[in-house]
Amino acid sequence: MTDSCVPVRCPVCRRDHTYAPPSYPCACGAPVVPPVARGATVTPVTDRTWADEWVTVRCRTCGRRDQWPHPELECGCGAVLRIPVRAVQAPTATPPVPTTPPATTPPALPRSTPRPRPAFQPVPVRTAQDAVTVAALYLRWLGFGDIRGGVKRAPSGVRVAARGLIALIEPSVQPSSLRDVECVWLSAMAESVTCVCFSLAGYEEAARTRADALSIPLFVIDLTGTPQPVNNAAAELTPPG
Known part of the structure:
Protein backbone atom coordinates (compact mmCIF):
# COMPACT_ATOMS: atom_id res chain seq x y z
CA MET A 1 0.00 0.00 0.00
CA THR A 2 1.45 3.40 -1.02
CA ASP A 3 1.46 6.45 1.24
CA SER A 4 -1.52 7.95 -0.59
CA CYS A 5 -3.65 4.80 -0.25
CA VAL A 6 -5.92 4.34 2.74
CA PRO A 7 -8.00 1.39 3.96
CA VAL A 8 -11.74 2.04 3.78
CA ARG A 9 -14.53 -0.05 5.30
CA CYS A 10 -18.02 0.42 3.95
CA PRO A 11 -20.36 1.17 6.89
CA VAL A 12 -23.26 -0.36 4.95
CA CYS A 13 -21.97 -3.84 4.04
CA ARG A 14 -18.70 -3.87 6.07
CA ARG A 15 -16.67 -4.63 2.96
CA ASP A 16 -12.99 -3.55 3.07
CA HIS A 17 -11.40 -1.50 0.29
CA THR A 18 -8.08 0.13 -0.48
CA TYR A 19 -8.61 3.64 -1.79
CA ALA A 20 -6.15 5.85 -3.70
CA PRO A 21 -7.34 9.46 -4.26
CA PRO A 22 -7.20 10.84 -7.82
CA SER A 23 -4.66 13.40 -8.95
CA TYR A 24 -5.64 16.74 -10.49
CA PRO A 25 -3.48 19.29 -12.35
CA CYS A 26 -2.73 22.55 -10.54
CA ALA A 27 -2.48 25.77 -12.56
CA CYS A 28 1.31 25.51 -12.16
CA GLY A 29 1.26 22.10 -13.84
CA ALA A 30 2.07 20.05 -10.73
CA PRO A 31 -0.22 17.18 -9.70
CA VAL A 32 -2.49 17.84 -6.71
CA VAL A 33 -3.87 14.98 -4.61
CA PRO A 34 -6.53 15.56 -1.93
CA PRO A 35 -4.97 14.65 1.47
CA VAL A 36 -7.28 11.88 2.64
CA ALA A 37 -7.55 11.44 6.40
CA ARG A 38 -6.24 8.01 7.33
CA GLY A 39 -8.40 6.27 9.94
CA ALA A 40 -11.33 8.69 9.70
CA THR A 41 -14.87 7.34 9.37
CA VAL A 42 -16.33 7.43 5.88
CA THR A 43 -19.97 8.37 5.35
CA PRO A 44 -22.45 7.18 2.70
CA VAL A 45 -23.63 9.91 0.32
CA THR A 46 -27.40 10.25 0.71
CA ASP A 47 -27.86 13.85 -0.43
CA ARG A 48 -25.63 16.06 -2.54
CA THR A 49 -24.92 19.74 -1.94
CA TRP A 50 -22.36 21.93 -3.65
CA ALA A 51 -20.46 22.58 -0.41
CA ASP A 52 -19.99 18.83 0.13
CA GLU A 53 -18.95 18.14 -3.46
CA TRP A 54 -15.75 20.21 -3.33
CA VAL A 55 -12.78 20.41 -0.99
CA THR A 56 -9.92 22.91 -0.68
CA VAL A 57 -6.52 21.39 -1.52
CA ARG A 58 -3.13 23.11 -1.33
CA CYS A 59 -0.55 22.49 -4.05
CA ARG A 60 2.74 21.40 -2.48
CA THR A 61 4.71 22.92 -5.37
CA CYS A 62 3.39 26.48 -5.64
CA GLY A 63 1.22 26.78 -2.50
CA ARG A 64 -1.93 27.61 -4.46
CA ARG A 65 -5.20 26.69 -2.74
CA ASP A 66 -7.98 25.56 -5.03
CA GLN A 67 -11.27 23.67 -5.02
CA TRP A 68 -11.31 20.06 -6.29
CA PRO A 69 -13.90 17.26 -6.22
CA HIS A 70 -14.31 15.62 -2.81
CA PRO A 71 -12.91 12.05 -2.96
CA GLU A 72 -15.55 9.33 -3.21
CA LEU A 73 -15.56 5.55 -3.49
CA GLU A 74 -18.31 3.38 -4.95
CA CYS A 75 -18.73 0.16 -3.00
CA GLY A 76 -19.91 -3.04 -4.64
CA CYS A 77 -23.05 -2.95 -2.49
CA GLY A 78 -24.14 0.21 -4.29
CA ALA A 79 -23.24 2.72 -1.57
CA VAL A 80 -21.23 5.81 -2.52
CA LEU A 81 -18.78 6.65 0.25
CA ARG A 82 -17.37 10.12 0.88
CA ILE A 83 -13.73 9.91 1.97
CA PRO A 84 -12.73 12.42 4.72
CA VAL A 85 -9.98 14.88 3.81
CA ARG A 86 -7.56 16.63 6.15
CA ALA A 87 -8.24 20.35 6.54
CA VAL A 88 -5.94 22.73 4.72
CA GLN A 89 -3.79 24.69 7.15
CA ALA A 90 -4.16 28.45 7.14
CA PRO A 91 -1.29 30.36 5.48
CA THR A 92 1.50 31.44 7.77
CA ALA A 93 1.69 35.08 8.82
CA THR A 94 3.55 37.46 6.54
CA PRO A 95 6.99 38.23 7.98
CA PRO A 96 7.51 41.84 9.14
CA VAL A 97 9.08 44.30 6.72
CA PRO A 98 12.75 44.88 7.60
CA THR A 99 13.61 48.34 8.88
CA THR A 100 16.83 48.52 6.85
CA PRO A 101 16.57 48.69 3.06
CA PRO A 102 17.48 45.46 1.26
CA ALA A 103 20.48 45.22 -0.98
CA THR A 104 19.92 46.41 -4.54
CA THR A 105 19.14 43.56 -6.92
CA PRO A 106 18.89 43.61 -10.71
CA PRO A 107 15.34 43.86 -12.09
CA ALA A 108 13.61 40.66 -13.11
CA LEU A 109 13.54 39.85 -16.79
CA PRO A 110 10.18 40.57 -18.43
CA ARG A 111 8.13 37.59 -19.47
CA SER A 112 7.97 37.54 -23.23
CA THR A 113 5.61 34.58 -23.55
CA PRO A 114 3.00 33.15 -21.13
CA ARG A 115 3.56 29.79 -19.52
CA PRO A 116 2.01 27.02 -21.63
CA ARG A 117 -1.28 25.70 -20.30
CA PRO A 118 -0.90 22.12 -18.97
CA ALA A 119 -2.95 19.53 -20.79
CA PHE A 120 -6.43 18.87 -19.46
CA GLN A 121 -6.49 15.77 -17.27
CA PRO A 122 -9.68 13.77 -17.93
CA VAL A 123 -11.65 11.99 -15.22
CA PRO A 124 -13.31 8.71 -16.34
CA VAL A 125 -17.09 9.02 -16.42
CA ARG A 126 -18.87 6.21 -14.59
CA THR A 127 -21.73 8.11 -12.98
Whole structure:
Protein backbone atom coordinates (compact mmCIF):
# COMPACT_ATOMS: atom_id res chain seq x y z
CA MET A 1 0.00 0.00 0.00
CA THR A 2 1.45 3.40 -1.02
CA ASP A 3 1.46 6.45 1.24
CA SER A 4 -1.52 7.95 -0.59
CA CYS A 5 -3.65 4.80 -0.25
CA VAL A 6 -5.92 4.34 2.74
CA PRO A 7 -8.00 1.39 3.96
CA VAL A 8 -11.74 2.04 3.78
CA ARG A 9 -14.53 -0.05 5.30
CA CYS A 10 -18.02 0.42 3.95
CA PRO A 11 -20.36 1.17 6.89
CA VAL A 12 -23.26 -0.36 4.95
CA CYS A 13 -21.97 -3.84 4.04
CA ARG A 14 -18.70 -3.87 6.07
CA ARG A 15 -16.67 -4.63 2.96
CA ASP A 16 -12.99 -3.55 3.07
CA HIS A 17 -11.40 -1.50 0.29
CA THR A 18 -8.08 0.13 -0.48
CA TYR A 19 -8.61 3.64 -1.79
CA ALA A 20 -6.15 5.85 -3.70
CA PRO A 21 -7.34 9.46 -4.26
CA PRO A 22 -7.20 10.84 -7.82
CA SER A 23 -4.66 13.40 -8.95
CA TYR A 24 -5.64 16.74 -10.49
CA PRO A 25 -3.48 19.29 -12.35
CA CYS A 26 -2.73 22.55 -10.54
CA ALA A 27 -2.48 25.77 -12.56
CA CYS A 28 1.31 25.51 -12.16
CA GLY A 29 1.26 22.10 -13.84
CA ALA A 30 2.07 20.05 -10.73
CA PRO A 31 -0.22 17.18 -9.70
CA VAL A 32 -2.49 17.84 -6.71
CA VAL A 33 -3.87 14.98 -4.61
CA PRO A 34 -6.53 15.56 -1.93
CA PRO A 35 -4.97 14.65 1.47
CA VAL A 36 -7.28 11.88 2.64
CA ALA A 37 -7.55 11.44 6.40
CA ARG A 38 -6.24 8.01 7.33
CA GLY A 39 -8.40 6.27 9.94
CA ALA A 40 -11.33 8.69 9.70
CA THR A 41 -14.87 7.34 9.37
CA VAL A 42 -16.33 7.43 5.88
CA THR A 43 -19.97 8.37 5.35
CA PRO A 44 -22.45 7.18 2.70
CA VAL A 45 -23.63 9.91 0.32
CA THR A 46 -27.40 10.25 0.71
CA ASP A 47 -27.86 13.85 -0.43
CA ARG A 48 -25.63 16.06 -2.54
CA THR A 49 -24.92 19.74 -1.94
CA TRP A 50 -22.36 21.93 -3.65
CA ALA A 51 -20.46 22.58 -0.41
CA ASP A 52 -19.99 18.83 0.13
CA GLU A 53 -18.95 18.14 -3.46
CA TRP A 54 -15.75 20.21 -3.33
CA VAL A 55 -12.78 20.41 -0.99
CA THR A 56 -9.92 22.91 -0.68
CA VAL A 57 -6.52 21.39 -1.52
CA ARG A 58 -3.13 23.11 -1.33
CA CYS A 59 -0.55 22.49 -4.05
CA ARG A 60 2.74 21.40 -2.48
CA THR A 61 4.71 22.92 -5.37
CA CYS A 62 3.39 26.48 -5.64
CA GLY A 63 1.22 26.78 -2.50
CA ARG A 64 -1.93 27.61 -4.46
CA ARG A 65 -5.20 26.69 -2.74
CA ASP A 66 -7.98 25.56 -5.03
CA GLN A 67 -11.27 23.67 -5.02
CA TRP A 68 -11.31 20.06 -6.29
CA PRO A 69 -13.90 17.26 -6.22
CA HIS A 70 -14.31 15.62 -2.81
CA PRO A 71 -12.91 12.05 -2.96
CA GLU A 72 -15.55 9.33 -3.21
CA LEU A 73 -15.56 5.55 -3.49
CA GLU A 74 -18.31 3.38 -4.95
CA CYS A 75 -18.73 0.16 -3.00
CA GLY A 76 -19.91 -3.04 -4.64
CA CYS A 77 -23.05 -2.95 -2.49
CA GLY A 78 -24.14 0.21 -4.29
CA ALA A 79 -23.24 2.72 -1.57
CA VAL A 80 -21.23 5.81 -2.52
CA LEU A 81 -18.78 6.65 0.25
CA ARG A 82 -17.37 10.12 0.88
CA ILE A 83 -13.73 9.91 1.97
CA PRO A 84 -12.73 12.42 4.72
CA VAL A 85 -9.98 14.88 3.81
CA ARG A 86 -7.56 16.63 6.15
CA ALA A 87 -8.24 20.35 6.54
CA VAL A 88 -5.94 22.73 4.72
CA GLN A 89 -3.79 24.69 7.15
CA ALA A 90 -4.16 28.45 7.14
CA PRO A 91 -1.29 30.36 5.48
CA THR A 92 1.50 31.44 7.77
CA ALA A 93 1.69 35.08 8.82
CA THR A 94 3.55 37.46 6.54
CA PRO A 95 6.99 38.23 7.98
CA PRO A 96 7.51 41.84 9.14
CA VAL A 97 9.08 44.30 6.72
CA PRO A 98 12.75 44.88 7.60
CA THR A 99 13.61 48.34 8.88
CA THR A 100 16.83 48.52 6.85
CA PRO A 101 16.57 48.69 3.06
CA PRO A 102 17.48 45.46 1.26
CA ALA A 103 20.48 45.22 -0.98
CA THR A 104 19.92 46.41 -4.54
CA THR A 105 19.14 43.56 -6.92
CA PRO A 106 18.89 43.61 -10.71
CA PRO A 107 15.34 43.86 -12.09
CA ALA A 108 13.61 40.66 -13.11
CA LEU A 109 13.54 39.85 -16.79
CA PRO A 110 10.18 40.57 -18.43
CA ARG A 111 8.13 37.59 -19.47
CA SER A 112 7.97 37.54 -23.23
CA THR A 113 5.61 34.58 -23.55
CA PRO A 114 3.00 33.15 -21.13
CA ARG A 115 3.56 29.79 -19.52
CA PRO A 116 2.01 27.02 -21.63
CA ARG A 117 -1.28 25.70 -20.30
CA PRO A 118 -0.90 22.12 -18.97
CA ALA A 119 -2.95 19.53 -20.79
CA PHE A 120 -6.43 18.87 -19.46
CA GLN A 121 -6.49 15.77 -17.27
CA PRO A 122 -9.68 13.77 -17.93
CA VAL A 123 -11.65 11.99 -15.22
CA PRO A 124 -13.31 8.71 -16.34
CA VAL A 125 -17.09 9.02 -16.42
CA ARG A 126 -18.87 6.21 -14.59
CA THR A 127 -21.73 8.11 -12.98
CA ALA A 128 -23.83 11.19 -13.68
CA GLN A 129 -21.91 13.06 -10.97
CA ASP A 130 -18.65 12.25 -12.79
CA ALA A 131 -19.97 14.09 -15.86
CA VAL A 132 -20.76 17.16 -13.74
CA THR A 133 -17.28 16.99 -12.20
CA VAL A 134 -15.63 16.77 -15.63
CA ALA A 135 -17.56 19.80 -16.89
CA ALA A 136 -16.62 21.85 -13.81
CA LEU A 137 -12.95 20.89 -14.09
CA TYR A 138 -12.94 21.68 -17.81
CA LEU A 139 -14.46 25.11 -17.22
CA ARG A 140 -11.77 25.85 -14.65
CA TRP A 141 -9.13 24.64 -17.13
CA LEU A 142 -10.58 27.03 -19.73
CA GLY A 143 -10.13 29.88 -17.27
CA PHE A 144 -13.60 30.31 -15.78
CA GLY A 145 -12.92 30.75 -12.08
CA ASP A 146 -15.07 30.95 -8.98
CA ILE A 147 -17.27 27.95 -9.72
CA ARG A 148 -19.86 28.58 -7.08
CA GLY A 149 -23.45 28.34 -5.94
CA GLY A 150 -25.50 25.19 -5.88
CA VAL A 151 -25.89 22.42 -8.38
CA LYS A 152 -29.38 23.28 -9.57
CA ARG A 153 -31.67 20.90 -11.37
CA ALA A 154 -32.60 22.48 -14.70
CA PRO A 155 -35.69 21.42 -16.70
CA SER A 156 -33.26 18.79 -17.95
CA GLY A 157 -29.71 18.26 -16.77
CA VAL A 158 -27.70 20.10 -14.12
CA ARG A 159 -26.69 23.75 -14.10
CA VAL A 160 -23.37 24.98 -12.72
CA ALA A 161 -22.53 28.65 -12.23
CA ALA A 162 -19.06 30.12 -12.72
CA ARG A 163 -17.80 33.68 -12.89
CA GLY A 164 -19.55 35.22 -15.90
CA LEU A 165 -20.99 31.93 -17.10
CA ILE A 166 -23.79 29.39 -16.73
CA ALA A 167 -23.14 25.82 -17.84
CA LEU A 168 -25.77 23.18 -18.55
CA ILE A 169 -24.62 19.57 -18.15
CA GLU A 170 -26.82 16.73 -19.40
CA PRO A 171 -25.40 13.57 -17.76
CA SER A 172 -28.14 11.18 -18.92
CA VAL A 173 -28.38 9.03 -22.07
CA GLN A 174 -30.88 11.48 -23.58
CA PRO A 175 -29.57 14.00 -26.14
CA SER A 176 -29.97 17.63 -25.13
CA SER A 177 -33.06 19.17 -26.70
CA LEU A 178 -33.89 22.51 -28.30
CA ARG A 179 -35.72 23.46 -25.09
CA ASP A 180 -32.63 22.72 -23.00
CA VAL A 181 -30.48 25.02 -25.13
CA GLU A 182 -33.04 27.81 -25.21
CA CYS A 183 -33.66 27.66 -21.44
CA VAL A 184 -30.00 28.00 -20.50
CA TRP A 185 -29.57 30.80 -23.08
CA LEU A 186 -32.53 32.72 -21.61
CA SER A 187 -31.13 32.29 -18.09
CA ALA A 188 -27.74 33.58 -19.24
CA MET A 189 -29.37 36.57 -20.94
CA ALA A 190 -31.30 37.40 -17.76
CA GLU A 191 -28.07 37.40 -15.71
CA SER A 192 -25.96 39.12 -18.41
CA VAL A 193 -23.52 36.21 -18.61
CA THR A 194 -22.53 33.73 -21.28
CA CYS A 195 -23.52 30.07 -21.43
CA VAL A 196 -22.11 26.72 -22.54
CA CYS A 197 -23.54 23.20 -22.78
CA PHE A 198 -22.09 19.77 -22.03
CA SER A 199 -23.79 16.48 -22.86
CA LEU A 200 -22.98 12.78 -22.69
CA ALA A 201 -25.38 11.74 -25.47
CA GLY A 202 -25.01 14.68 -27.84
CA TYR A 203 -27.68 17.07 -29.08
CA GLU A 204 -30.83 16.95 -31.15
CA GLU A 205 -30.47 18.49 -34.59
CA ALA A 206 -32.77 21.40 -33.71
CA ALA A 207 -30.69 22.07 -30.58
CA ARG A 208 -27.47 22.22 -32.60
CA THR A 209 -29.04 24.53 -35.16
CA ARG A 210 -30.27 26.95 -32.51
CA ALA A 211 -26.95 26.83 -30.63
CA ASP A 212 -25.10 27.72 -33.83
CA ALA A 213 -27.46 30.65 -34.41
CA LEU A 214 -26.93 31.90 -30.85
CA SER A 215 -23.17 31.12 -30.76
CA ILE A 216 -23.58 28.79 -27.78
CA PRO A 217 -20.58 26.43 -27.34
CA LEU A 218 -21.62 22.77 -27.33
CA PHE A 219 -19.41 19.98 -25.94
CA VAL A 220 -19.85 16.22 -25.78
CA ILE A 221 -18.18 14.43 -22.85
CA ASP A 222 -16.80 11.04 -23.88
CA LEU A 223 -16.45 8.19 -21.42
CA THR A 224 -12.76 8.94 -20.87
CA GLY A 225 -13.87 12.26 -19.35
CA THR A 226 -12.66 14.49 -22.18
CA PRO A 227 -15.02 17.20 -23.48
CA GLN A 228 -15.02 17.37 -27.28
CA PRO A 229 -16.22 20.50 -29.15
CA VAL A 230 -19.32 19.95 -31.29
CA ASN A 231 -19.70 23.32 -33.04
CA ASN A 232 -17.55 26.26 -34.07
CA ALA A 233 -18.35 28.23 -30.92
CA ALA A 234 -16.94 25.41 -28.78
CA ALA A 235 -13.90 25.02 -31.02
CA GLU A 236 -13.14 28.74 -30.67
CA LEU A 237 -13.42 28.46 -26.88
CA THR A 238 -10.98 25.52 -26.76
CA PRO A 239 -7.27 26.40 -26.70
CA PRO A 240 -5.30 25.09 -29.69
CA GLY A 241 -3.34 21.89 -29.16
